[in-house]
Amino acid sequence: MPSWSSSPFLPYIGIKLITYFPGNSMLNLPGIHASYVLFSSTTGQTLASMDGTVLTLYRTACVSGLASKILARDDSKVLVMVGAGALAPHLIKAHLAAKPSLAKVIIWNRTMKKAADLVEKLRVECTEKVCFESNDNLEEIIGLGDIVSCATNADRPLVKGEKLKPGAHLDLVGSFKETMRECDDEAIRRGRVFVDNEAALVEAGEIVGALERGVIDKKSWLFGGIDQRDEAGRRDSREITVFKSVGSAIVDMLAAQLVYEHYMKG
Numbered sequence: 001m002p003s004w005s006s007s008p009f010l011p012y013i014g015i016k017l018i019t020y021f022p023g024n025s026m027l028n029l030p031g032i033h034a035s036y037v038l039f040s041s042t043t044g045q046t047l048a049s050m051d052g053t054v055l056t057l058y059r060t061a062c063v064s065g066l067a068s069k070i071l072a073r074d075d076s077k078v079l080v081m082v083g084a085g086a087l088a089p090h091l092i093k094a095h096l097a098a099k100p101s102l103a104k105v106i107i108w109n110r111t112m113k114k115a116a117d118l119v120e121k122l123r124v125e126c127t128e129k130v131c132f133e134s135n136d137n138l139e140e141i142i143g144l145g146d147i148v149s150c151a152t153n154a155d156r157p158l159v160k161g162e163k164l165k166p167g168a169h170l171d172l173v174g175s176f177k178e179t180m181r182e183c184d185d186e187a188i189r190r191g192r193v194f195v196d197n198e199a200a201l202v203e204a205g206e207i208v209g210a211l212e213r214g215v216i217d218k219k220s221w222l223f224g225g226i227d228q229r230d231e232a233g234r235r236d237s238r239e240i241t242v243f244k245s246v247g248s249a250i251v252d253m254l255a256a257q258l259v260y261e262h263y264m265k266g
Helices: 022-027 052-071 088-098 112-125 138-142 185-190 205-212 249-264
Strands: 002-004 012-020 032-040 046-051 078-082 104-108 131-134 147-150 169-172 192-195 241-244
Touching (some): 046 249, 052 241, 088 147, 104 138
Parallel strands (some): 169 241
């Protein structure tokens, strides 16, 4: 994932190298490992080498947090987290920062011990007055979520659109190839879909499938539509919003810029 800029405000070239080993969960290891290298776009010098996995966790969660800030209801009370992997605690903290009204977080995972362990970890780490709990009945808790955030490697839909409550915000992070799906067509049909970039058109299984089956068309999309303009955000309190994130090289470089410049300032 390469990116470059000659702007005086962003004089960098960056590249991220990634490996994906989904079977690593059996070894209690992350499925994704990455390294990031930042260069000067003025001289070509190597400026920094970073842990790309950690960089990705933070930048991915922050993008979802931004989407939540703009698209989720301001009176959101319940966050449902689908998945308890490496990204889950970052996503939870990002949504809590974006929506201070959140009072409860419910975590589901295929292996419920991981969900329970994450609950205990967050109870210690989070100072906000938030209730953390785990629940093994996914279909039941989906309907409770004002925000439903998904970070899994699912190849079959976990979130059923019919279960989403009016006004819910659905945050889809896990899928990055067309064979992966975290929600069904009904969730896409009921929601107003936003994406972080047009790569979702060919990379996100939920979107690729929905387009192929005629559930949505390209004209119904808001590519990169996450900004503060009134027309780009939530239209009313009962609208269901869907944000699909597949990641982008430019956001990687912006995150690397933040890390590098903060480090150089000491």
